[in-house]
Amino acid sequence: MPDSVSFTVSQDLVGKTVLAVLRLAIPGESWSKLRQRLERAQVSVNGVACLSEARRVEAGDVIAAHDRRVQTPQPNDVQILLIDPHVVVVEKPSGMMTHRRPEERNWPAEKKALHPSLDEAVMELIVRRSMGANGKKNQRMRQPALRLVHRLDRDTSGLLVMARSAEAEENLIGQFRRHTAHRVYWAIVHGHPVAETISSNLVRDRGDGRRGSVNNPKMGQRAVTHVRPLEDLGKYSLVECQLETGRTNQIRIHLSERGHLVCGDVKYSQPFAAKQVDDRSKAPRLALHAAELGFAHPLTGEELRFRMPFPHDLSAFYEKLRAKSH
Structure with a gap:
């Protein structure tokens, strides 16, 4: 072999x-x-x-x-931007799942350590901080459980907030449900999208085993993405996508169905809409990054806003395309 x-x-x-x-x-x-x-x-x-x-x-x-082990993101690849008794804001690396699938939750610790989920990685970092502060080894048992209020695709990097208390969880979920939380993604895509609001109903299986939009308004979940082009990169474009809703693979589906495949998107690179897109961008991975996150602190009400640039791999990819286009 x-x-x-x-x-x-x-x-x-x-x-x-x-x-x-x-x-x-x-x-x-x-x-x-x-x-x-x-x-x-x-x-x-x-x-x-x-x-x-x-x-x-x-x-x-x-x-x-x-023949060799596939390198996987580890806790040290996660950056904590804010932590207090109620919330923690982090930057998730690409390749790390936000949380485990149900069938993986009873895996032994040694197996989980090969490929930690984001919530596990963040808890590990929190425990390390606590142990460093007071030298006690039982800090893991004292830490409140992390509560997910939104998610990022495994291949997407960027900003995410988790709750550390039931009160914070309820408040943050309400903000995301009412669409008052601020979420902006950057994507490098094929072609040149126009500024528009894309609205469709997404279903888990549109008929070929993949998520996608359907014309029947009684089916699926409503998904709304506001798209704004930021920079022409020759055959490609840098675009901003602001989420009004947060469905699974929403941005990737909406852009692909418009003929603007996200560079490095293997899942939706095959014939997905009327137009076949052959991805020759040589993107290092899915070129999608959660760049901005804003919400009201669930306890104090303070408006919090975070912004993270492309990580190194996407930054280098962007600069390479930019140099070729000018």
Whole structure:
């Protein structure tokens, strides 16, 4: 077997487990060896390590089996921007899930450590801070549980807030539900989008195993994205996307359906709308970043606003495209 075997999930494989798909793609390898690859983080889905053999695949997923462990983000890759008894604001690295899938929650600690989720990583950082402050080893038990009030796609980097108390959780969820929280993303996309508000109803399966928009107003969830172009990058553009709603993959779907695929988006790069987009951008990963986050502090009412530039990988990609376009 070569160092790496990669393939794209076709429509007829949608809903199968990663393990089952690996078995079909590498028929010469036993079930036990494939399980070992997963346990050792030697399998990736869309460039990100996958340790769960039960994970269900979607159309367009790119699955690869490697001879070496896939590098995964660790707690030190997470930056804490604000922490108090009620909230914590962080910058999530690309490749880190916000929280675990239900089937992964009972994994042993050693396996979780290979690929920590954001909530686990943040808790680890908080515990380290507490131990550094007073030298006690039982700080993990004393820390309040982190409560998720919104999420970022695994491949998306950027700003996210978590609640540390029930009161804060209820308040923040209310702000996101009423659309008073401020959320702005930066994306590098194919083509040249116009300034517009995209509104559609999104469903989990539009008929080909992927999320997408449907014309029936009685189906799915309403999704609204405000798009504003920021800079012409030749064949590409830097755009700002302000969320009014926060559905799964919302920005990626809305832009792809307009023919403006987000660079590095493997999942929606196949024929998704009327226009086929061949991604030759050589993006290092999904070029989507949660750049701005604003909300009222759930206890004090103080208006808080955070802004984070592109991380190094996307900054270098952006500068390269910019240099070519000028």
